[in-house]
Amino acid sequence: MPMPPHNRRVSRAAFAALGAAGLIALAAAPAAFGDETAPGLVIGGIEPIDGVKPGSSFDLPVTVANKGTGAAEKVWVTYAVTRGLDFDEVPSNCLTQHIPPYDEMQERWTAVCAFDQAVEPGVVYTTETPLRVKVLDRALYDEVSLRVGEGDPVADDNGSPPVAGTAPAVKLVEKQPGGEGTAPYVAVPVTSVNTADYQVTGAALKGSVGKTVPMKVEFTNAGPAWVMAKYGERSSVSVVITPPAGTSVVKTASFCRAKGETYHCGMRQPALNEGGRETYTFQLKIDKRVARSKGSVALSTEARPFDPNKDNDKADITLDVTGGGSTGSTGSSTNGSTGSTGGSSSTGDDGTTTNGGTLAETGSSTLPITGAAAAALVTGAGTLLIVRRRRAQSLRGGQSSSVSGI
Known part of the structure; x- marks a missing residue:
């Protein structure tokens, strides 16, 4: 499963801004252009996870369904977990990558799994063995997200080189209807029993x-x-x-x-x-x-x-x-x-x-204000002294008491 380097900086930021509704619209775009046999892949199977403890682990029982009218000849499922979580044993048909935070995106681990098999319309699938996630000592409020698509999502060139898993490869197998999702993308919170001491x-x-x-x-x-x-x-x-x-x-x-x-x-x-x-x-x-x-x-x-x-x-x-x-x-x-x-x-x-x-x-x-006020007082006092002196001179000279120019 080749994952050539590709800069996803703009697209991932755009997906974050669009939210789930935008992703649904993008996924539905092929059918909107009149392709009556287009597959309509959706993913589900996970619910919010609460009360897990550091050192423990849990499974991700993913479901993949095709709600379109045409078969998908090959599909990729992308798992992503935030930095309080990590993957346990990863199948060999999956590539893992560590991605540091950038562009408002959280630090995360991803596992991109390729399933080289047809996903038929109206059929619900799950993996033979669910991917297992371990809870790290730093876990508290985390998130698990899943995405399904017909195209290879390629590697994020902001992350580390992808590494293939070492556990046996897994396939998709049919299951009874129920639990399938409604969109090609889903994210759920994972809450751990832990503390963080702010000081x-x-x-x-x-x-x-x-x-x-x-x-x-x-x-x-x-x-x-x-x-x-x-x-x-x-x-x-x-x-x-x-x-x-x-x-x-x-x-x-x-x-x-x-x-x-x-x-x-x-x-x-x-x-x-x-x-x-x-x-x-x-x-x-x-x-x-x-x-x-x-x-x-x-x-x-x-x-x-x-x-x-x-x-x-x-x-x-x-x-x-x-x-x-x-x-x-x-x-x-x-x-x-x-x-x-x-x-x-x-x-x-x-x-x-x-x-x-x-x-x-x-x-x-108030130092600048006090200085300005003091200057005003000095100026005023000097003016008053001049007026008094001129008035005294005019009175002695028999002139009018009015002073021009003051």
């Missing part, structure tokens, strides 16, 4: 008033399970960062946005893998000394039943202001940012985003 790490900051200091905090998935972010859905967690009072943010970490006096930060899929981590680096200016100033980094409040340990869901960000400087009252940070603030931004080499455009974004304190 955050705070920071201890130190510097004098007027200085800019880095603030680096982290999110870690300590495992043992990975957590799959489903296509088109939000992650199961975000990180909420509150800078210490008396500081202003001059650079914002990547994947973070201001929301009031806090920053809400997202993450990439690798951070949700077991042992994965995301680091958020800010640059803070110490505007003033504030007694007992303390910020925090915390996980968002979505329900996470897979993470029973809540003790490490929040950590402190402490600030030690050295040297002299004014002392303000205990309170929140002075970044003054909001999620809807305008202005441009750019990402620096340190993974932070430089705010720009408004005082609220830059986190500037």
Whole structure:
């Protein structure tokens, strides 16, 4: 079964965007063009799988049916599992491939099995021996998908070289009707009994008033399970960062946005893998000394039943202001940012985003405003002094009290 290299980057992304309905429409296309003897292959036989344990395994009793009017002379069945699962013994008429994540697609293993036999209309088939899937230690929320077609799906050139299975080859055999699918593609969730410990790490900051200091905090998935972010859905967690009072943010970490006096930060899929981590680096200016100033980094409040340990869901960000400087009252940070603030931004080499455009974004304190106000007061005082002097001179000279040009 040749599987020549072929770049499926565009087509797979398109399939993900189309969804099952799009796949059904594509599969039905030959019949729509008037081919009255076209086969209509559909696949089924699997239901959602729940409660499996790491170290165990389960079977995939696939069914293939032909709901068209013509026979399919040869068919290919593609099995795919996400990274918490793997195939056990694979028949020799199948080729397996490991495909890393790309273009919003999850990391996965595939097994493409060729069946060089006719699939007749109105007949339901299954494999002589079901393909067996093993549950890995990192399994939690995974997915199994199946696809059937008349054409060789070819290898994904983003993946590893395909490898033939070593177990005896299997054939399709007829079975009693029932359990057949309605489309050439189906995917079901696989839920394992496992946990993933999400945790955050705070920071201890130190510097004098007027200085800019880095603030680096982290999110870690300590495992043992990975957590799959489903296509088109939000992650199961975000990180909420509150800078210490008396500081202003001059650079914002990547994947973070201001929301009031806090920053809400997202993450990439690798951070949700077991042992994965995301680091958020800010640059803070110490505007003033504030007694007992303390910020925090915390996980968002979505329900996470897979993470029973809540003790490490929040950590402190402490600030030690050295040297002299004014002392303000205990309170929140002075970044003054909001999620809807305008202005441009750019990402620096340190993974932070430089705010720009408004005082609220830059986190500037009242120093520029105070300076402008002071200048206005000085100018006003000087003008008043000149007016008084001119008025006194005019009165002594017997002239009118009105002053032109003021």
